[in-house]
Amino acid sequence: MWVSIDSLVFGYDTVENNLKILLFQRKVEPFAGEWSLIGGLVNENENLSDAAERVLEKFTGLTNVFLEQLTAYGKADRDPGGRVVSVLYWSLVKLDDLHRDIANSHGASWFGLDELPDLVLDHGEMVRLGVSKLVENAKTHPIGFELLPEEFTLPQLKQLYDAIYGKSIDDRNFRKKILSTNLLIKTDKKDKSTSKKGAFVYRFNTEKYEELNEQGYHLDLSV
Amino acid sequence: MWVSIDSLVFGYDTVENNLKILLFQRKVEPFAGEWSLIGGLVNENENLSDAAERVLEKFTGLTNVFLEQLTAYGKADRDPGGRVVSVLYWSLVKLDDLHRDIANSHGASWFGLDELPDLVLDHGEMVRLGVSKLVENAKTHPIGFELLPEEFTLPQLKQLYDAIYGKSIDDRNFRKKILSTNLLIKTDKKDKSTSKKGAFVYRFNTEKYEELNEQGYHLDLSV
DNA sequence: GATTATAAGCGTAAACTTAACGTTTATTTT
DNA sequence: AAAATAAACGTTAAGTTTACGCTTATAATC
Numbered sequence A, B: 001m002w003v004s005i006d007s008l009v010f011g012y013d014t015v016e017n018n019l020k021i022l023l024f025q026r027k028v029e030p031f032a033g034e035w036s037l038i039g040g041l042v043n044e045n046e047n048l049s050d051a052a053e054r055v056l057e058k059f060t061g062l063t064n065v066f067l068e069q070l071t072a073y074g075k076a077d078r079d080p081g082g083r084v085v086s087v088l089y090w091s092l093v094k095l096d097d098l099h100r101d102i103a104n105s106h107g108a109s110w111f112g113l114d115e116l117p118d119l120v121l122d123h124g125e126m127v128r129l130g131v132s133k134l135v136e137n138a139k140t141h142p143i144g145f146e147l148l149p150e151e152f153t154l155p156q157l158k159q160l161y162d163a164i165y166g167k168s169i170d171d172r173n174f175r176k177k178i179l180s181t182n183l184l185i186k187t188d189k190k191d192k193s194t195s196k197k198g199a200f201v202y203r204f205n206t207e208k209y210e211e212l213n214e215q216g217y218h219l220d221l222s223v
Numbered sequence C: 001g002a003t004t005a006t007a008a009g010c011g012t013a014a015a016c017t018t019a020a021c022g023t024t025t026a027t028t029t030t
Numbered sequence D: 001a002a003a004a005t006a007a008a009c010g011t012t013a014a015g016t017t018t019a020c021g022c023t024t025a026t027a028a029t030c
Helices: A048-060 A097-104 A123-140 A154-165 A171-180 A206-214 B048-060 B097-104 B123-140 B154-165 B171-180 B206-214
Strands: A002-013 A018-025 A038-041 A066-073 A084-093 A108-112 A184-191 A199-204 B002-013 B018-025 B038-041 B066-073 B084-093 B108-112 B151-153 B184-191 B199-204
Touching: A002 A048, A002 A108, A002 A123, A018 A038, A018 A048, A018 A123, A018 A154, A038 A048, A048 A066, A048 A084, A048 A097, A066 A123, A066 B066, A084 A123, A084 B084, A097 A108, A123 A154, A154 A171, A154 A199, B002 B048, B002 B108, B002 B123, B018 B038, B018 B048, B018 B123, B018 B154, B038 B048, B048 B066, B048 B084, B048 B097, B066 B123, B084 B123, B097 B108, B123 B154, B151 B154, B151 B184, B154 B171, B154 B199
Parallel strands: A002 A084, B002 B084
Antiparallel strands: A002 A018, A002 A038, A018 A108, A066 A084, A184 A199, B002 B018, B002 B038, B018 B108, B066 B084, B151 B199, B184 B199
């Protein structure tokens, strides 16, 4: 029996303001030319999570990014090429031009969630699961900060959450909620790229979050 | 590479008022005589979920009970007997004398969460994960009703949630919250086994819950 | 140099929810 | 008839959420 991993990689396009996922055009049969999630077989002496990291690095050049297991897919007939149990991972990355180039050089590219091609095997199902998990997790985990650059503005953060939740949050309430966590560090820099007034630049206080988390703190960003 | 499933089976002891899990004393080497979760290898032509159902039926005689996948364990060296990726399931059952007997006849028995023996391999880790998942899920999914008989009283239900959350919920607030969902069906029966006055018997409206759920309803039983 | 346009940032009040605790009811036992 | 007790019901203050109005800082334009 073979074991593989597949990874659903989310990136946020700050220019287009939408969420994208990384897809890969298969080079070998079966299903050569069709689109699939990135993935590969797990080596005999390789930890599952290491396989996921290896595949992610191959397609994005990234290490040390958000990468977690979602679930295993194990229907006996899911892959006509043989019996393969696949463990699905999901990853959140900061999308930029470099990653686009690395992806492209491996036959992979980024697709907006509303322009996805048909996917091979049960990968469409995996995407649906991952998207619902993203929305769910956005409410209780600081995943927004994995998708944005280290430094970001509040309007940017709000737009990201708009994209995740698929609706426009009230900006005054969003601001209050996110600031009331005391988990953002305000810098004295202003980003004037989107307005005359300029928006203050913030960073997420990862250390504080992790400390609080160990003490049983639960983030709540639901709206 | 081998693929196995392990199942963390929770039962609620209505007499002792505590949560228990089903453990199995291994009969074969390696680790003969040591305690483990119930589990087994997945057959070449068997769906993962079917393997989980098969193992659960073997040890409890039960079919058609709550059984969901949690996560896969895939460290290369997790099992000294060979390379085995194990997919963990969790299950919730209505514990009664029949199940105790079936379990016992297979070398399995029920243990309170505070009296667990050391477990084989990474099964201790699995239990910790499953317990936290149970607590988490109790807030947003109607799992309490999987653990109680079809017919139950509100004081019984409150005691179960006390056991899951590990604290005593205010009974007046619990009552209001659970009744405000309109998901309980009050019968005209009274259970007088615990008081002179007797407590009304309720049933959970599964059909209504599932219908609401499809429309995007989210249960909230957090306290 | 004054005016305008605009995104960013701040404030408030009504509606709703939660948390904490007091009271009444139905029944059996004495 | 009175006492004991688990079950059931009720109230109020504090906190949270939602919906919306107002002010501010700056660049572009008149």
